[in-house]
Amino acid sequence: MSQSLPCRHVSVRKADVATLVLVTACVHWVWEGCLDLTVGTRGMLVKSRYVQAARTTKAARRLDGLEALLLASVAVREKDNGVASIVNRLLRKDSVDPWGRVIQEVQRYLLGLGYYSEVQRKGLGKLLGKELVPHCDRILPLQGHVGKVRDLLDDKTFQ
């Protein structure tokens, strides 16, 4: 399933968008100094890698969006903070469409900031609920900030 990105007529696989968003939120907290991530391996014969997160003592500055949800999903007990477990708590295990939920959370956050509007659909479309309409005049100028996200993801402090 693909996800259409607003204002630019581009589609990306939904799972790829959601994982990119989650990875960015994680790395952002590392960059802010509020999370430490370490890579470990488990398994005797077939080894698999996992990433463990640990909350640092640094007070987190107030952020909304997926960053806030991710940090709120970090458990008090350190051993419960494999990144997969944190994301699982964020998504809730019973989510039918977990990647869709990640994207909805981001859209809801952008709606709150006025980058989208909610518009009532007409006719049978009403059954689908309100439609989110992006404000391209506000969204497109944000492209100027994407380089900073690229730098964040390109930071080789944590691989």
Add this chain to the structure above:
Amino acid sequence: MSESLVVPSALAYLYADTLQDLFCEQRPALLESVSAVPPRERQEG
């Protein structure tokens, strides 16, 4: 990051197509951990 009015994860959503290549190469372990989570989606392929 603080200059932008939106959090980086939201920028990553809006411009996912321009960042995809980078994160696939740079963060393999983290990517594995995150993408291993939702089993139903994985079954769909």
